[in-house]
Amino acid sequence: MCWKTLLCCSLWLLLLKSNENLAFKIPSIDFEMLHELGFEVSIPDEPGMQRVFYMLQIDDNCPALMDYITESNNGSWISRQKTSLQNNDKLQISVLVQYNDEIYEKSETRVIINARLLTTRDGRSQSITYPNGEGECHAYLSPQKQAKRCKPAQSIVSSSRQTCQGELLFEDNFSEAQLNRSTWKHDIRQRMYHVEEELVAFDDAPRNSYVKEGYLHIVPIVASEVVEGSFKLGDRCTAVESPEQECNIAQGSFYSIKPPVFSAQIHTRDSFSFKYGKIVVRAKLPKGDWLFPYVMLQPVSTYAETHYAKQLRVAYARGNSHLQSNQQEDISGSHLYGGMVVWPHGRAMQYLKDRLSKAHYGDSFHNYTMIWQRDKITLMVDEEIYGELYEGLSFFNEKCFIIFGVTVGGFLNFDDSVLAKDVKPYLNREPRAALSFWQQRDTWAPTWGKHSSMIIDYVRVYAE
Missing domain, CATH: 2.60.40.2140 (Beta-1,3-glucan-recognition protein, N-terminal domain)
Structure with missing residues (x-):
């Protein structure tokens, strides 16, 4: 009327x-x-x-x-x-x-x-x-249905339809009894095929990822043994670059052992992707030595399994409760980061912003937000802006999909050149890094406990 x-x-x-x-x-x-x-x-x-x-x-x-x-x-x-x-x-x-x-x-x-x-x-x-x-x-x-007001947004979604500013493009509250397999796909492969890579195998086992009481849990679990027999993922393996290396570990190799940790990584590559928008993830990050969370976006021209793929990292904090760089900077789980990782000419370039807190980001839930626009990326935690990025945006000129996961180690996540000597139980590029890590498990496994999971309450994407 x-x-x-x-x-x-x-x-x-x-x-x-x-x-x-x-x-x-x-x-x-x-x-x-x-x-x-x-x-x-x-x-x-x-x-x-x-x-x-x-x-x-x-x-x-x-x-x-x-x-x-x-x-x-x-x-x-x-x-x-x-x-x-x-x-x-x-x-x-x-x-x-x-x-x-x-x-x-x-x-x-x-x-x-x-x-x-x-x-x-x-x-x-x-x-x-x-x-x-x-x-x-x-x-x-109110509370009758209100007519929608549409301001055209710059966001582009998979269907290529016009979007309105503030429009909810994607949401998962994990309210179903199980993970929605039509939305989320598992990355299934081992990550140790490059000596400097991560010390983990991703799998779709229920113990590593499950939904309970409205929360998604991604759980890293220490393997019971690493040397007996060979490791084969078979037809379940999702590797696209080096299937022979990523899906199998041969028995008897001097420097190779089976994965010391099993975890999970899921993505929306086949169900949802977008270019420009606002993503909000309410989550509790994992807590434990050498754990590293993946809350990020990745271009659709790559796969979740792609080695050295460009990444828009919505948020991450290392799992360690106490960790300093060789410059005495606090890089523990109290230090939050967000931004971009790109690989021009095969070398990592990071465009990051950060925020240091008094508490570990694995102690409680927080809202992690990335607003991706043509000319700027804005990073927020609990509605507080902690950084804006203007450089590096040209590397992300296509739609991206969502990735959640928990990994262990990694040469970029825990860089030997950044850490003081002998802090880590292994060196990234040593031939037997995984074995050294496994043999010193008594120093890091007790720090994991019940807080080592990444727990996600919801993810929402809005048009910008």
């Missing part, structure tokens, strides 16, 4: 009363961003307040949002809206209050800055009206 018509509805016949008594002043309008869940406006309750009517308009666009509140809640008159606000949006708030049978009006305009900071552009009292016959604005009462 039209705003002009709504004013004539019997619900608001009292609005026709004159408002000459100015003894009552409408309290300040409180505003709160709920981010992907929308926003909230409210005013505190005062004795004599009977009803409150909100009209909310974003960037002078129609339809406007409207809410009619008949009673206060916990001392406030609150309107919650599911529409997400974007950076530089202008929100006009008009509120009508019935106070002791008289009607009072107040209007304000808010501007969203950096999706978090709020400023008042215009504090003058004014109604949201239109000249007769010009631009009548339709409005809808």
Whole structure:
């Protein structure tokens, strides 16, 4: 229905009363961003307040949002809206209050800055009206279904359809009894075929990845033995570069042993990919010496198994509770990183931002966010921006898919040249690195415990 018509509805016949008594002043309008869940406006309750009517308009666009509140809640008159606000949006708030049978009006305009900071552009009292016959604005009462407002987004998804800013493109809350195998595929192969690689084999065994009570668990498990017999993954192996090496370990090789650790890595390459957007992952990272989480995006031109693939790392923190670089920098699990890893000319280049915390990121859940735009990548944890990247974006000019996993070691994750001598129980490039690691398991395996899993509450991707 039209705003002009709504004013004539019997619900608001009292609005026709004159408002000459100015003894009552409408309290300040409180505003709160709920981010992907929308926003909230409210005013505190005062004795004599009977009803409150909100009209909310974003960037002078129609339809406007409207809410009619008949009673206060916990001392406030609150309107919650599911529409997400974007950076530089202008929100006009008009509120009508019935106070002791008289009607009072107040209007304000808010501007969203950096999706978090709020400023008042215009504090003058004014109604949201239109000249007769010009631009009548339709409005809808909450909680009725609201008409969607579409600002075209730069995001590109697998279907190549047009997206709207703030639109939810992908979500998994892991609410089903099992992992959705139509969405997620397992990477199944061993990672030790390069001497400097990671000391782990990824598998799809239920003990290494499972869903329980709405959480995805990815669990690294120490192998019971590493020297007896050969290691063969058979037809289950997903390797694409070196199947003979990644799917098998021959018996009797001097420097080769079976994988000392089994873990899991899953991805959405075949089900969902996107270019530009906002990914939010609520997770508890793994805690334990030499563990390393993968919460990242990878270009669709590669496979999850591809060696040295370019990566957009949404977030990572090393599993060690205590670890310093040879420059005395804290690089333990209290140090969060996010950014890009690329491989021009076969050499790793890292574009990273970081944030040091007092607590290990494996102690509790956090929201890890990456906003990927054409000209910038923004990194956030728990809605706090800790870094912005402008270089290296040209390496990511195609859609990317999501990867979650927990690995162990790795020459890039735990660089020998960065660590002090003899800190690690192995050297990355030594021929028997995996065996050295395994033989010193009494020094690292006890640090894993029940916190060594990566636990993911949800993942959501929004258009930008």
